Amino acid sequence: xxxxVQGLGEVPATIELALEKERPDVTYVVCSEYxxxxxxxxxxxxxxxxxxxxxxPKN
Numbered sequence: 001x002x003x004x005v006q007g008l009g010e011v012p013a014t015i016e017l018a019l020e021k022e023r024p025d026v027t028y029v030v031c032s033e034y035x036x037x038x039x040x041x042x043x044x045x046x047x048x049x050x051x052x053x054x055x056x057p058k059n
Contacts, residue, residue, distance in 0.1 A: 011040040012049045
């Protein structure tokens with residue numbers, strides 16, 4: 001079983017990469033409410049970080 005524990009900064013790119021590449025069975029994201037709601041528009045994102053993370057494909 002793969003478990004991913006990842007901190008979320010203001011850009012969800014590292015979490016996206018880990019979810020796509022590692023395909024964990026369980027994922028824990030450590031972050032604040034602000035980080036979840038933030039839209040990383042400077043990095044090219046148009047949705048809040050939470051939507052980007054939850055939108056990742058499942059196994």
